[in-house]
Amino acid sequence: MEAFTFYLFSFLIIVAALAVVTMRNIFHCALFLILCLFSVAGIYVLLHAEFLAAVQVLIYVGAVSILIIFAIMLTSRLAGRDVPMTNEQTFLGGFMSLVLLFTLVYALKETIFRVTAQAPAPQTTLRIGQMLLTDYVLPFELVSVLLLATLIGAIIISRQEGN
Amino acid sequence: MMELAPIFTWIHDLLLSLGLGPTWTDLISQIGLAVLVFSLLCIVALFLVWWERKISAHIQQRYGPMMTGWHGVFQTIMDALKLIQKEDIVPAVADRQVFFWAPVIVFTCAFAAYIVIPFGKGLIVSDLNIGILYIIAITTFTIIGLLMAGWGSNNKYALLGGMRSAAQAVSYEVPLVLSIMGVVMVTGSMSMNDIVAAQSGWAGFRWNVIFQPLGFVIYVIAATAEANRTPFDLPEAEQELVAGFNIEYSGMKFAMFFLAEFVNMFTVSAIATTVFLGGWNGPFLPSWIWFLGKTLAMVFLFMLFRWTFPRLRVDQLMEFAWKVLLPLAFVNIIYVGVMSLWLKW
Numbered sequence: 001m002e003a004f005t006f007y008l009f010s011f012l013i014i015v016a017a018l019a020v021v022t023m024r025n026i027f028h029c030a031l032f033l034i035l036c037l038f039s040v041a042g043i044y045v046l047l048h049a050e051f052l053a054a055v056q057v058l059i060y061v062g063a064v065s066i067l068i069i070f071a072i073m074l075t076s077r078l079a080g081r082d083v084p085m086t087n088e089q090t091f092l093g094g095f096m097s098l099v100l101l102f103t104l105v106y107a108l109k110e111t112i113f114r115v116t117a118q119a120p121a122p123q124t125t126l127r128i129g130q131m132l133l134t135d136y137v138l139p140f141e142l143v144s145v146l147l148l149a150t151l152i153g154a155i156i157i158s159r160q161e162g163n
Numbered sequence: 164m165m166e167l168a169p170i171f172t173w174i175h176d177l178l179l180s181l182g183l184g185p186t187w188t189d190l191i192s193q194i195g196l197a198v199l200v201f202s203l204l205c206i207v208a209l210f211l212v213w214w215e216r217k218i219s220a221h222i223q224q225r226y227g228p229m230m231t232g233w234h235g236v237f238q239t240i241m242d243a244l245k246l247i248q249k250e251d252i253v254p255a256v257a258d259r260q261v262f263f264w265a266p267v268i269v270f271t272c273a274f275a276a277y278i279v280i281p282f283g284k285g286l287i288v289s290d291l292n293i294g295i296l297y298i299i300a301i302t303t304f305t306i307i308g309l310l311m312a313g314w315g316s317n318n319k320y321a322l323l324g325g326m327r328s329a330a331q332a333v334s335y336e337v338p339l340v341l342s343i344m345g346v347v348m349v350t351g352s353m354s355m356n357d358i359v360a361a362q363s364g365w366a367g368f369r370w371n372v373i374f375q376p377l378g379f380v381i382y383v384i385a386a387t388a389e390a391n392r393t394p395f396d397l398p399e400a401e402q403e404l405v406a407g408f409n410i411e412y413s414g415m416k417f418a419m420f421f422l423a424e425f426v427n428m429f430t431v432s433a434i435a436t437t438v439f440l441g442g443w444n445g446p447f448l449p450s451w452i453w454f455l456g457k458t459l460a461m462v463f464l465f466m467l468f469r470w471t472f473p474r475l476r477v478d479q480l481m482e483f484a485w486k487v488l489l490p491l492a493f494v495n496i497i498y499v500g501v502m503s504l505w506l507k508w
Binding site: 025027028031034050051053054055057058061062063065066069070073122123124125126 | 258260261291292293296297299300301303304306307310311314322326329330333336351352353
């Protein structure tokens with residue numbers, strides 16, 4: 001059952017990801033991106049990382065994707081029209097993709113993944129919260145400050161129009 | 164008048180004793196549960212549509228539906244039957260696939276939330292340890308569905324309605340989540356069963372609404388906006404947008420949007436009951452009656468809002484979310500944090 005679920009979600013991820021880059025209608029691309037990100041959340045659930053899965057859906061589906069869809073809807077030049085998929089930099093882009101592919105395959109082949117026979121912890125959310133505020137408190141606070149700075153920056157940029 | 168959980172255990176044991184393996188028993192009972200919850204929610208949605216029509220009528224000194232059945236109780240069943248028979252019209256310039264999938268997504272997500280809602284003592288489909296976060300995550304798909312409906316219809320009113328609803332839902336989700344966080348901080352768990360268990364005893368004086376009245380008020384306001392109901396029903400403001408995102412939909416697909424809307428209202432009421440009003444805790448009566456009673460009382464409150472308050476303007480709506488509700492939600496979190504350190508809640 002677990003293997004079946006894994007292959008189902010993997011299949012969904014691959015098909016959706018391919019659709020994102022091959023579809024002509026950019027709105028459909030955005031919808032397939034949502035399907036892809038949602039399937040990744042499914043894989044997280046399979047790995048007993050429920051909190052991560054919920055946050056993945058909340059952030060990527062609930063915020064990032066909606067922002068992308070908004071941008072598409074507000075850009076009348078893109079709306080409802082087939083966009084060209086290639087431009088003069090096709091060759092360069094393809095080359096870079098191949099380099100990335102080989103790097104990833106190499107990295108995956110060379111890494112030794114640590115495997116354990118232990119049962120997964122039942123309360124992962126509690127552990128994540130404790131870790132964030134003890135061992136990883138510095139990165140946690142740094143990210144918070146960075147996000148706050150971004151927020152203030154966005155407000156300043158959008159306010160200048162009004163004045 | 165009795166608890167329902169033993170009945171489910173009895174059926175489960177009966178299936179096991181019939182000689183089916185544990186895998187098949189689990190599969191059959193899960194499918195059975197899914198069908199049961201689905202039919203229950205359909206009945207609830209049909210009832211709520213009728214109830215809303217009756218309440219609005221009585222507020223406006225009318226009778227409302229009176230013809231079919233006692234005081235028109237069967238009116239919505241007849242309406243649903245009529246909608247199913249209607250022709251399914253797809254606009255010529257619509258994006259057919261997106262147009263088709265939008266109501267499916269909205270409808271599915273409206274029902275998916277009920278996996279973690281405790282209907283009574285032991286009556287929960289699956290007690291996930293991320294409980295409340297799961298509901299919040301799964302309901303964000305509703306926004307995607309509305310955006311798809313607005314886009315797929317290829318109609319300017321539908322598009323505006325869809326975009327308004329998405330902007331509104333994204334804005335009000337922040338205070339909504341933060342108001343629930345206060346309760347999660349006190350309980351120390353996101354599991355719905357734990358949240359209910361933490362509120363039992365003391366003859367109802369351990370309900371979270373008593374400790375966090377501000378959090379409850381923020382939740383009710385944000386939930387009204389999430390469910391797209393007056394005074395926050397701009398996505399379907401009739402005078403401005405004709406009908407909003409569902410303007411091009413007819414027949415069965417329209418019925419799906421309509422039912423999903425009422426199921427969503429029941430969902431936010433059920434969450435309010437579970438998180439703030441002590442869930443199924445209560446004396447004398449069985450737990451599921453307490454749960455239903457509290458939830459329907461919340462629904463009644465939302466309906467009163469709808470028929471007695473005027474609608475907000477778009478700019479007021481956004482200002483209210485970001486400049487009033489969000490700071491208040493932070494105040495609530497600080498208050499809960501200080502109190503739990505000081506008084507050891």
